[in-house]
Amino acid sequence: MSNLSDMAVMKETPLAQVYRVIEPGPVVLLTTAYKGRPNVMTMSWHMAMEFEPPLIGCVVHSLDYSFNALRVTKECVISIPTVDLASKVVEIGNCSGRDVDKFGTFGLTPIPAKKVKAPLIAECLTNLECQVVNTSLVKKYNLFILKVIKAWTDPKRKERRTIHHNGDGTFVVDGRTIDLKKKMTKWQ
Numbered sequence: 001m002s003n004l005s006d007m008a009v010m011k012e013t014p015l016a017q018v019y020r021v022i023e024p025g026p027v028v029l030l031t032t033a034y035k036g037r038p039n040v041m042t043m044s045w046h047m048a049m050e051f052e053p054p055l056i057g058c059v060v061h062s063l064d065y066s067f068n069a070l071r072v073t074k075e076c077v078i079s080i081p082t083v084d085l086a087s088k089v090v091e092i093g094n095c096s097g098r099d100v101d102k103f104g105t106f107g108l109t110p111i112p113a114k115k116v117k118a119p120l121i122a123e124c125l126t127n128l129e130c131q132v133v134n135t136s137l138v139k140k141y142n143l144f145i146l147k148v149i150k151a152w153t154d155p156k157r158k159e160r161r162t163i164h165h166n167g168d169g170t171f172v173v174d175g176r177t178i179d180l181k182k183k184m185t186k187w188q
């Protein structure tokens, strides 16, 4: 067996960059309403955890204004933006609700949700109303487990391509779809 470091095919990747190759997409927006004030942050560290009821794990850093809002209110909306909103999505992730009214600044239209106080975003393709159902890993990993209790999609929206963060400020935009449904025999 050849020594890994002698192999031309594999180059060592710094551990600090590992998240870049497993970072899931799409980049989403997370809205909260704390003390009656709506806020929104950008998030790409999330994962699907269950089909139904849908569970989503997400990492919200304790320095984010949204962290406390989520911890206290135990509610949020995950809104899924499309590529036309990409620049705004980045800007939303580079300022804090502590200092800025992000809905006003970025021209986002809040729509009252059905089951939570956090607003939906009219400009997004999909909006998921969520409850925090588990906080046991928040202290250690900033990991909140969310249950989706209501989901909405804009059927008239023409632009439906989501964006996926490479972890370095570049993004992949949804492209070609390949249909392998026939091979998904275990997961019809």
Ligand SMILES: Cc1cc2nc3c(=O)[nH]c(=O)nc-3n(C[C@H](O)[C@H](O)[C@H](O)COP(=O)(O)O)c2cc1C
Binding pocket: 027, 039, 040, 041, 042, 043, 044, 045, 046, 059, 060, 061, 063, 064, 065, 066, 067, 089, 090, 091, 092, 093, 094, 095, 096, 097, 098, 165
């Ligand atoms: C593309 C992108 C992805 C991000 N993903 C996350 C994430 O998954 N978790 C997180 O805590 N912050 C993430 N951030 C950073 C927050 O969006 C950022 O800290 C934001 O200012 C927090 O807003 P808030 O203070 O109003 O809550 C991301 C930012 C960008 C631009």
